[in-house]
Structures are given as structure tokens and as C-alpha cells.
Amino acid sequence: MTAFPEERFPSHGGPTGPALFGDRAFVDRPLTMRGVAEADLPELVRVDEEAFPDDPYPYFVLRQLFDLHGDRLLVLDDGERLHGYVLFVTTQDGYRSWIVSLGVTRDQRGRGLGRRLMLEVLRRLRAESVREVRLTVEPANAAAIMLYRSLGFSSDEGVRKDYFGAGEDRLIMTLGL
Ligand SMILES: CC(C)(COP(=O)(O)OP(=O)(O)OC[C@H]1O[C@@H](n2cnc3c(N)ncnc32)[C@H](O)[C@@H]1OP(=O)(O)O)[C@@H](O)C(=O)NCCC(=O)NCCS
Missing domain, CATH: 3.40.630.30 (Gcn5-related N-acetyltransferase (GNAT))
Structure with a gap:
């Protein structure tokens, strides 16, 4: 169900x-x-x-x-x-x-x-x-970033180094609802 x-x-x-x-x-x-x-x-x-x-x-x-x-x-x-x-x-x-x-x-x-x-x-x-939606995306993942931007997500926080461990940087994207 x-x-x-x-x-x-x-x-x-x-x-x-x-x-x-x-x-x-x-x-x-x-x-x-x-x-x-x-x-x-x-x-x-x-x-x-x-x-x-x-x-x-x-x-x-x-x-x-x-x-x-x-x-x-x-x-x-x-x-x-x-x-x-x-x-x-x-x-x-x-x-x-x-x-x-x-x-x-x-x-x-x-x-x-x-x-x-x-x-x-x-x-x-x-x-x-x-009120707010967040996600993380690999900084080189252009397709996903384009999709999220087109939906209104912004990346004011920028890239967080080693977010998922050593060498795994991630861009933080946010959308206010
Ligand atoms: C990211 C992902 C989910 C997009 O799904 P999709 O069904 O291919 O995307 P859509 O067809 O809905 O496209 C939506 C938008 O994404 C962007 N986009 C999609 N593929 C793209 C590509 N190859 N290059 C650039 N932009 C692209 C475009 O802005 C597109 O809008 P448009 O069609 O109006 O130009 C898919 O590529 C995927 O599963 N990738 C591997 C897993 C992944 O990276 N997930 C996201 C992790 S954060």
C-alpha cells in the first residue's frame, strides 16, 4: 500500500x-x-x-x-x-x-x-x-546543476570541501518555497 x-x-x-x-x-x-x-x-x-x-x-x-x-x-x-x-x-x-x-x-x-x-x-x-529544500551535487555534474537551477535552486553557499569525506566536495543548493 x-x-x-x-x-x-x-x-x-x-x-x-x-x-x-x-x-x-x-x-x-x-x-x-x-x-x-x-x-x-x-x-x-x-x-x-x-x-x-x-x-x-x-x-x-x-x-x-x-x-x-x-x-x-x-x-x-x-x-x-x-x-x-x-x-x-x-x-x-x-x-x-x-x-x-x-x-x-x-x-x-x-x-x-x-x-x-x-x-x-x-x-x-x-x-x-x-519552507526550504536543500540538496548536494557534485560540482562537475553540469546536467544536475542545470536542472536544479532551472527549478530555482541557488548555490549561494558554494562548494563545501570534503563534504562527503576526503576529496568528495559538494555544491550545496537551496530553494526557498
Ligand atoms: C541529473 C538527472 C537526474 C537529470 O535527469 P533527466 O531526466 O536526464 O533530466 P531532464 O530531461 O528532466 O532535464 C531537465 C533539465 O536538466 C538539464 N539537463 C539534463 N540533461 C542535461 C545535459 N546532458 N546537459 C546539460 N543540462 C542537462 C537541463 O536544464 C534540462 O532542462 P531542459 O530539458 O529544459 O533543457 C540525470 O542526468 C541522472 O540521473 N544523472 C545521474 C545521477 C545524478 O547525477 N543525479 C543527481 C545527483 S545530485
Whole structure:
């Protein structure tokens, strides 16, 4: 049982027949944005590994994030596979929410899915009267930074050196709601 109502939308334009991306063929199917379920965990792990090949969450971390914050995790589902997810968690005082993770599979990037996930998160947070959203991003991750800037995030705090440990600097981005 999910706390999230389903929202259906077609994947972006493009042919409806099979398309080839790399060595993989797939059919463009409409994507559903929905809350995550326990049965999604293996797929969620796969999507996370694809989105963050250098530093994916270990299975046990995603398992525990699901146990703790499963109602704050949205996935994009084509009926057979997941193609993206976002995890956002709000501090206990309800003031601030963090985008903990956002990922879209390689074959679906540049089709507006990351933006759709983020817009839905922001819509929900506004409805909950959360005041501020924060996230961290690798300073060289131009695609993500462009997405967040286009949604109104600013980076006045700049880059925090060694934020995730030695050599893992991160840009802190903030949006007031
Ligand atoms: C970042 C990410 C989530 C974006 O998802 P996406 O579905 O490809 O993004 P969208 O198609 O919704 O694009 C939204 C905006 O992002 C920016 N963007 C996306 N891809 C881009 C690229 N290759 N270069 C520059 N800007 C890009 C653009 O501003 C774009 O808006 P536009 O289409 O109006 O120009 C995706 O690239 C991803 O999963 N990357 C790997 C994981 C990651 O880095 N996550 C973020 C961690 S902070």
C-alpha cells in the first residue's frame, strides 16, 4: 500500500516502437510515477547503480532508507522496470527537506523525467508547507546543476570541501518555497 496517488504521464514523444540504445532494445511505454513498494527494492538498487555507477548505495542502505523513508520515495515505472527515482526527507520540525537522491536510467535521460520527479517533490513539499529544500551535487555534474537551477535552486553557499569525506566536495543548493 502506497501513500502516494498514482500519476500517469506518457514518456516523452519519440517513436512508440522498439528503439535501440546501446545493446539494449526496449519499447517506449507510458511511465507511472508512484510510491515505492518493498517488491521494488531489487529494481531500485539496479536503477541506483545505473545512475551512480561510481558510488551506488549498497543494498542494505537502500533497504534501510526504504524502511525509514519509503513514503518519501517516488519511482518511475513502465509496468516492467523502473527508470528513475527520487528520495526526499524532511527534518522533524518540518522546516527543511533534503533531496537525498535523484536518478534516471541512462536510456531515459534528457526526456524530462528528472524534472518531472523534482516538480512532483516540490509540489508535495509546498502542500506540506515545508519552507526550504536543500540538496548536494557534485560540482562537475553540469546536467544536475542545470536542472536544479532551472527549478530555482541557488548555490549561494558554494562548494563545501570534503563534504562527503576526503576529496568528495559538494555544491550545496537551496530553494526557498
Ligand atoms: C541529473 C538527472 C537526474 C537529470 O535527469 P533527466 O531526466 O536526464 O533530466 P531532464 O530531461 O528532466 O532535464 C531537465 C533539465 O536538466 C538539464 N539537463 C539534463 N540533461 C542535461 C545535459 N546532458 N546537459 C546539460 N543540462 C542537462 C537541463 O536544464 C534540462 O532542462 P531542459 O530539458 O529544459 O533543457 C540525470 O542526468 C541522472 O540521473 N544523472 C545521474 C545521477 C545524478 O547525477 N543525479 C543527481 C545527483 S545530485
